[in-house]
Every structure is written in structure tokens, then in C-alpha cells.
Amino acid sequence: MNTQSNVLSESLESQAIPPVISPSQRVYWSMRRELWENRSIYIAPLSAVALVLFGFLISVLGLPHKMRSLPALDPEHQRRAILAPYEFAAGMIMVTTLIVGVFYALDALYGERRDRSILFWKSLPVSDLTTVLTKASIPILILPLLTVALIVATQFIMLVLSTVILMGAGLSAATLWSQVSFFQMSLLLFYHLGTVHILWHAPIYCWFLLVSGWARRATFLWAVLPPLAICFVEKIAFNTSHFASLLVRRMTGGPEAMPLPGRLPMDPGMHLTPGNFLVSPGLWLGLIVAAGLLAAAVRLRRYRGPI
Amino acid sequence: MACIEARGLRKTFGATVALDGANLRIEEGRILGLIGPNGAGKTTALNAILGLTPFQGELKVLGRDPWTERDRLMSDVCFIADVAVMPRWIRVSQAVEYVAGVHPRFDRAKAESFLARTTIRHTSKVRELSKGMVAQLHLALVMAIDARLLVLDEPTLGLDILYRKQFYDSLLNDYYDRSRTIIVTTHQVEEIQNVLTDLMFIDRGRIVLSCTMDELESRFVELMVHPEHVAAARALKPMQERQVLGRNILLFDRVDREQLAALGDVRTPSIADLFVAVMSPAGQAKGAAQ
Numbered sequence: 001m002n003t004q005s006n007v008l009s010e011s012l013e014s015q016a017i018p019p020v021i022s023p024s025q026r027v028y029w030s031m032r033r034e035l036w037e038n039r040s041i042y043i044a045p046l047s048a049v050a051l052v053l054f055g056f057l058i059s060v061l062g063l064p065h066k067m068r069s070l071p072a073l074d075p076e077h078q079r080r081a082i083l084a085p086y087e088f089a090a091g092m093i094m095v096t097t098l099i100v101g102v103f104y105a106l107d108a109l110y111g112e113r114r115d116r117s118i119l120f121w122k123s124l125p126v127s128d129l130t131t132v133l134t135k136a137s138i139p140i141l142i143l144p145l146l147t148v149a150l151i152v153a154t155q156f157i158m159l160v161l162s163t164v165i166l167m168g169a170g171l172s173a174a175t176l177w178s179q180v181s182f183f184q185m186s187l188l189l190f191y192h193l194g195t196v197h198i199l200w201h202a203p204i205y206c207w208f209l210l211v212s213g214w215a216r217r218a219t220f221l222w223a224v225l226p227p228l229a230i231c232f233v234e235k236i237a238f239n240t241s242h243f244a245s246l247l248v249r250r251m252t253g254g255p256e257a258m259p260l261p262g263r264l265p266m267d268p269g270m271h272l273t274p275g276n277f278l279v280s281p282g283l284w285l286g287l288i289v290a291a292g293l294l295a296a297a298v299r300l301r302r303y304r305g306p307i
Numbered sequence: 308m309a310c311i312e313a314r315g316l317r318k319t320f321g322a323t324v325a326l327d328g329a330n331l332r333i334e335e336g337r338i339l340g341l342i343g344p345n346g347a348g349k350t351t352a353l354n355a356i357l358g359l360t361p362f363q364g365e366l367k368v369l370g371r372d373p374w375t376e377r378d379r380l381m382s383d384v385c386f387i388a389d390v391a392v393m394p395r396w397i398r399v400s401q402a403v404e405y406v407a408g409v410h411p412r413f414d415r416a417k418a419e420s421f422l423a424r425t426t427i428r429h430t431s432k433v434r435e436l437s438k439g440m441v442a443q444l445h446l447a448l449v450m451a452i453d454a455r456l457l458v459l460d461e462p463t464l465g466l467d468i469l470y471r472k473q474f475y476d477s478l479l480n481d482y483y484d485r486s487r488t489i490i491v492t493t494h495q496v497e498e499i500q501n502v503l504t505d506l507m508f509i510d511r512g513r514i515v516l517s518c519t520m521d522e523l524e525s526r527f528v529e530l531m532v533h534p535e536h537v538a539a540a541r542a543l544k545p546m547q548e549r550q551v552l553g554r555n556i557l558l559f560d561r562v563d564r565e566q567l568a569a570l571g572d573v574r575t576p577s578i579a580d581l582f583v584a585v586m587s588p589a590g591q592a593k594g595a596a597q
Contacts, residue, residue: 021411029408036401037394117394120445122359123386126409127378302377305359306392 026126030134031142037111040100041138045146048096049154052089056158059085063162064169067176082179086158090151090189094197097147101139105205106220108135109213109301116306128301132209136294139205144197152186188272195277196253203286204250206293213300216307250286308370310335310456310488311356315364318351318512325351327512328364333505335455338489340499342582343509349492352509353460356490357386369455382411385449386458393441395434399427406448418451421481439470446474450482457482459491463498471495475502496578506578508585516585528564529576530557536570543567547584558584 035041070078109132112118121131159180163173208223215222231244277283311333318326325348333339343349354360356368358377366373371380393402399422407415422429425443433441442462449457463471479502483489491499506523508516518526532540532555541548543566545557558576559567567573576584 021409026409029405032408033401033405036398037396112394115395116388116392119359119386119388119392120394122377123357123381123388123392124406124409125378125381125411130378303361305354 021125023130026130027134030126030130031137034134034138038104038107038138041104041143042146044100045093045097045143045150048093049150052092052154053157056085056089056161060158060161060165063165064171067166067171070175078175079179082176086155086180086185089154089158093151093154094147094193097143098197101143101205102208104143105135105139105208106212106223108138108209109297109304110215110219113304113307118304118306128298132213132294132298132301136206136209136297139208140198140202144193147197148186148190148193151189155180155185156182191272191274195274199283200250200253200286203290203293206290206297210293210297210300213297213304249282308335309333309367310337311366311368311490313355313364313366316352316355316366317363318348318355318360324512326355326362329509329512329514331507331514331517333488333490335488336485337505338483338503339491339505339507340496340503340578341490341492341507341509342496342578343492344586347509348512349509350460351512353386353458353490353492357384357458383455384458385452385454385456386460387442387445387449387462389461389464391441393433393445396432398430398432399436399444400429402433402444402448403429406452410452412453413448414451414453418447421447421450421477439466442466442470442474446477450477455487457487457489459489459493461493462491463493463495471498475499478502496582500578503578508582510586516581523578523581524575526561527576527581528559528562528567528573529580530559530567530571530573531555532557532571540567540570547587 066081070081073081112121159176159182162176166173166176208219211223212219227243227247231241231247234243235241309332311331313329313331316326316329316331317324327348329348329352331352341349341352351360355362355366356373358368358373358375358380361374368380369383373380397405403415403418403422406413406418422444425440425447427436427440427444433444436444446462463474466474475498478489491503493499503520505519506516507514530540530545534554537555540555540557543559543562545559547558549556558580564573
């Protein structure tokens with residue numbers, strides 16, 4: 001009797017406090033798992049930073065000479081000459097994370113099917129929605145934010161290095177600091193990443209994600225060839241290239257996100273036009289398409305097993 | 308309460324019928340062996356139970372529809388699909404951390420103590436482990452989960468006999484507590500004969516035999532008949548007859564054991580022999596007539 005009531009109270013106890021795992025905890029651990037599996041997410045951008053800094057370290061030795069010859073140039077060229085390495089550094093890091101993002105998205109829902117581990121992941125109480133949203137957030141959210149942080153840090157290190165070198169050569173760093181308006185540059189960068197890399201590019205990554213959940217092999221070809229085929233057919237049938245220009249606008253950021261064509265997005269001469277960007281139909285249509293593609297990817301993951 | 312209840316479970320892949328209106332009911336606290344030839348629909352049935360594949364018909368697992376509620380169901384259900392599903396890139400420590408992070412019923416200390424009994428190192432990646440070690444790791448993770456249903460689909464495939472024995476030993480000694488339900492499919496039926504409480508044969512998408520192991524002992528008798536009684540034994544309508552070392556062995560369903568004992572040596576058939584008998588055309592005709 002006694003043992004029975006013990007057993008009873010024990011089982012009541014374990015029922016009384018149902019162990020709970022919050023949805024945010026599941027998202028957190030899903031994110032950890034992505035970073036464990038795809039270390040390129042941070043290793044590749046960090047390597048780009050290291051390369052940029054290594055190259056800059058060599059070129060910065062010639063900086064005092066360059067600064068002495070600056071007054072001969074007109075103000076616009078002076079500015080260009082000083083800013084060029086900073087823009088190049090930003091560009092290098094951005095291109096790296098874009099490539100990482102594309103290849104991550106193309107493998108995200110494909111790799112787990114190919115190595116059969118999808119059966120392991122599906123044996124745990126994590127919904128397809130959580131999994132797909134976590135995977136989508138890596139190229140759409142995490143990589144752009146990481147890019148901003150890395151570029152700002154890199155540019156700051158470059159600025160400090162330049163200052164040290166100039167002071168060592170007995171020159172003033174005032175011209176440098178006045179041309180490289182660090183905070184404005186960081187703000188513009190943040191704006192560019194937020195508008196173009198996050199909001200404007202979202203449907204591209206969602207398309208890649210959907211293809212990675214659907215294709216049985218050659219995800220890159222399935223992601224790239226069908227849109228190209230549409231372009232070809234349109235060109236042959238109607239001799240127009242609306243779809244092609246749509247794709248190009250989507251990839252380059254479009255006029256809405258790049259108000260001054262030909263200028264780099266970090267150019268301090270650029271004016272931010274968030275108003276124009278936020279009312280552009282391209283932004284909202286793109287986000288609707290992205291949501292639709294994601295919903296399809298979530299549904300698809302429910303049906304898909306190992307390849 | 309029934310752990311699993313299915314009525315008219317049907318699943319087709321194009322023209323192939325994997326499940327052909329299967330009916331089954333599995334009570335809680337049983338260890339069920341689901342046995343069938345290749346392509347009989349075992350894995351499809353398990354996939355439907357686990358919410359991995361859509362199906363037609365009615366199916367409730369622990370009161371839930373597995374297809375629409377997979378993620379919630381997986382708080383109470385564990386499965387080992389086969390030995391090769393652990394992601395190869397993951398470290399042992401990461402696997403433990405991850406499951407602890409997402410599973411409400413995972414007892415980390417328990418998993419660690421299971422792992423401590425093996426030679427698996429925490430810093431190893433799954434790809435560096437042997438097949439047997441990966442199975443041990445997966446089992447350690449699963450046994451540390453306080454689940455109500457455990458599904459094992461060919462869990463010991465490709466493992467050597469030592470690992471296989473150890474696998475079922477730990478399952479029985481460290482995991483099974485009579486409130487949990489375990490479903491196992493395997494081709495190595497002899498190895499699980501003593502583990503099971505229930506037996507189910509599946510063939511061509513249908514359940515052709517479903518009984519408890521106690522029923523099996525009382526229902527089925529294998530008779531190694533004395534040569535002079537062969538005709539008399541055959542008159543009792545055996546399910547199947549085969550010859551081993553020149554002696555006739557007949558398998559009977561629901562025939563009085565005393566009566567048979569007079570004709571030769573009687574014993575309870577092994578699952579493997581019963582399986583062969585039931586799957587043979589004659590056995591199936593009898594099964595269908597029931």
C-alpha cells in the first residue's frame with residue numbers, strides 16, 4: 001500500500017510539473033545547430049576580414065607618401081583616394097557573405113535529406129516551421145548583421161592603423177578623419193545592408209531555400225536555370241526582356257534602394273531615401289513573394305524524407 | 308488506453324500499394340515486434356505512425372494525428388530509424404546539448420551515464436565513430452528521453468552480434484518499465500523472440516497475424532512427427548509442413564497439444580518458423596479464412 005501510494009505521488013509529481021521548452025529556446029538551439037554544421041557562416045567572412053587587413057597593412061606603409069601628394073588633387077579626387085580602401089574592404093566582405101549566403105541557402109534543406117539526418121531532426125519535437133524559419137534567417141538576417149559588424153570593425157581598425165602610421169611619420173591625421181566620417185559611413189552601411197541585403201534580397205534566398213527543399217540533386221542548377229529559361233523564352237517569343245531586368249533589379253538592389261547609380265552605397269555623398277524605399281511596390285511585392293516561398297518550403301519539408 | 312489505433316490505414320506510391328487498409332491496435336506497455344518481408348509495408352506503417360508520411364484512413368498515436376501534430380507528438384515519441392541517421396558532422400557533446408535544448412523530457416545526466424559506459428568520447432564527431440558506437444550514441448540519447456512510445460526500425464542493421472545483444476539488453480534493463488510501449492521491426496527475429504510481449508506479421512500492406520507471445524505459445528504447436536504417424540498428423544490440417552534431416556515437421560494452429568504429443572515431439576515454434584508458415588501461400592489462405 002505504502003509503495004503504491006509512493007508510486008502514485010511520484011507519478012502525480014512528474015505530471016504536475018510538465019517540463020516546458022519555450023519556442024524561443026527551440027529557435028536558439030536550432031540556430032546553434034546551424035552554426036555548428038555550417039561553420040563557413042563565420043569562418044569565411046572572418047577570413048575575408050583577415051585578408052583585407054593583411055593587404056591594408058602592406059599598403060598603409062605607403063600612406064604618408066600618399067597623404068603628402070594629396071594637396072595636388074582636387075577635393076573630389078582627394079576624397080576618392082582616401083576612401084577607396086575602405087570601400088574596397090566593405091565590398092570584399094559583402095561579396096564573401098553574399099556567396100556564403102547563397103550556398104548556405106542552396107544546401108539548407110538539401111543536405112539534411114542527402115545524409116538522411118532529416119530523420120534524426122524530425123524525431124525531435126521541433127516543428128518544420130521553426131526549422132525552416134531558422135534556416136531562412138541565416139542568410140536573410142544573421143549574415144547581413146554579421147557583415148555590418150565585421151565591416152564596421154574592419155574599417156575602424158583600418159582607421160586606427162592609418163592614424164598610427166601618419167602620426168609615426170609626423171603627419172596630422174586630421175585630413176584623414178575629416179574625409180572618413182566614420183559614423184556616417186557606418187550608418188550608410190547599416191542602411192544599405194538593411195534595405196538591400198535583408199529586405200530586397202529576401203525573396204532570392206527564399207527561392208533558393210525552396211529549391212533546396214525540393215530538388216533531388218543539383219540544387220544550384222534548379223535554382224538558376226529555370227529563371228534563365230523564362231528570360232530566354234520571353235526574349236524569343238516577344239523580343240522583350242522584362243523578366244531579365246526584373247531579376248537584375250532584384251539582384252543589384254534596384255533604383256529604389258540605390259538612389260544614386262554609380263555610387264557605392266557607403267559613399268558619404270549619398271542621401272538616404274528611406275521614404276522612397278518603403279513606398280516602392282517592388283519591396284512589398286518581393287516580401288509577399290518571399291513569404292509565399294517560405295510557406296511552400298515549410299509545407300515541403302513536412303512531406304520530404306531522405307533522398 | 309491504446310497507444311496506437313489505426314483503421315483502414317492506406318498508403319500508395321503510384322501504382323504500388325504499401326498499406327492496404329491495415330487495422331491495428333497496440334496497447335500501452337507492450338513490446339511489439341512488427342515482422343514482415345521486404346516491401347511488406349513495415350517502414351511505411353512506422354512512417355505513418357511517426358508523422359513522416361501522409362496516409363489515408365484513421366490513425367491516432369497517443370490520441371494525436373501524427374501527420375498534423377508531428378512536432379507535439381515527438382515530445383512523447385522517440386524513434387531510431389536506422390543506424391545511419393545521426394548527422395555525421397555533429398560532435399557527441401553537441402548532440403547531447405542539442406537534444407537537451409529542444410526536448411522537454413530529456414534527462415541529460417542519464418544520457419551522460421549511458422555514454423560513460425561506452426568508449427565514446429565527447430569530443431568525437433559522429434563520422435569518426437564506428438557503426439556500433441553511433442548506434443550506442445543514438446540509443447543513449449533516446450533512452451534518456453522519458454517517452455511513452457519508442458519506435459525502432461531495424462535499429463541493429465549492420466551491427467555485429469555483440470552490439471546487437473548489448474542493444475536489446477540495455478533496452479530491456481535500463482529502459483523498459485511496463486508503462487512504455489516499444490515497437491521493433493527487424494529481420495533478425497530470433498534475437499528479439501525473448502524480448503517481445505506481442506507479435507504482428509505484416510504482408511502486402513495488411514496485418515496477417517497479431518497476437519501476444521502468450522497466445523503464440525498456447526495457439527501454435529510445432530510437431531516433429533514420428534514417421535508412422537505422418538498421415539494421422541496431416542489429417543489434423545497443419546498450417547505448413549517441412550522436412551528437416553529426413554523428419555517431417557508440421558506446424559499447427561489451435562490444435563490440442565495433448566493430441567499432438569501422442570504423434571511425436573511437440574514444442575512452441577520459433578517466430579522465424581511461424582513467420583515462414585504464415586507467409587507461405589497455404590498459411591495465408593488459412594489466415595484470410597480466420
